[in-house]
Amino acid sequence: MRSTRWNASRGGSRRAGAPECAMRRTALARARRARQDRAHRPAKQDQPCAAVYDWRRARLTVANAIAPKAANFLPREEAGSVRATALEVAGQMNDAKVKDGLTALAKTLGAP
Numbered sequence: 001m002r003s004t005r006w007n008a009s010r011g012g013s014r015r016a017g018a019p020e021c022a023m024r025r026t027a028l029a030r031a032r033r034a035r036q037d038r039a040h041r042p043a044k045q046d047q048p049c050a051a052v053y054d055w056r057r058a059r060l061t062v063a064n065a066i067a068p069k070a071a072n073f074l075p076r077e078e079a080g081s082v083r084a085t086a087l088e089v090a091g092q093m094n095d096a097k098v099k100d101g102l103t104a105l106a107k108t109l110g111a112p
Contacts, residue, residue, distance in 0.1 A: 053095050053097075053098065056095070056098050056101075057095075057097055057098060057101065060098060060101030060102065060105065061101070063101075063105055064101060064104055064105055064108065067105050067108035067109060068108055070082075070109070071108060071109050071110055074109075079109045079110060080109075082105075082109055083105075083106045083109040083110070084106075086102045086103075086105045086106040086109070087102070087103070087106045089102055090102035090103050090106070
């Protein structure tokens with residue numbers, strides 16, 4: 001074990017063994033950041049958790065409720081763009097209820 005006496009060869013500004021401590025602190029900080037990154041990593045796009053499906057379904061309920069009003073005041077180009085996006089996203093979804101909700105939204109917005 002190294003001595004913790006002041007290191008005279010370095011002008012008395014560091015203790016012997018300080019680089020090893022710094023290396024340990026750096027390694028611990030990197031490990032902590034890696035754990036945090038893994039914990040906050042988003043769910044896989046193709047298999048989201050049930051909470052994501054619930055969130056999507058809740059948003060679709062609201063979107064389908066306002067879709068008839070939105071179809072009246074949106075310009076035709078924008079309504080067509082929203083419709084195309086809804087159909088594209090519906091094609092990528094695995095959840096049948098989300099697909100049906102997006103398809104209903106696209107139908108409500110009308111033909112392009």
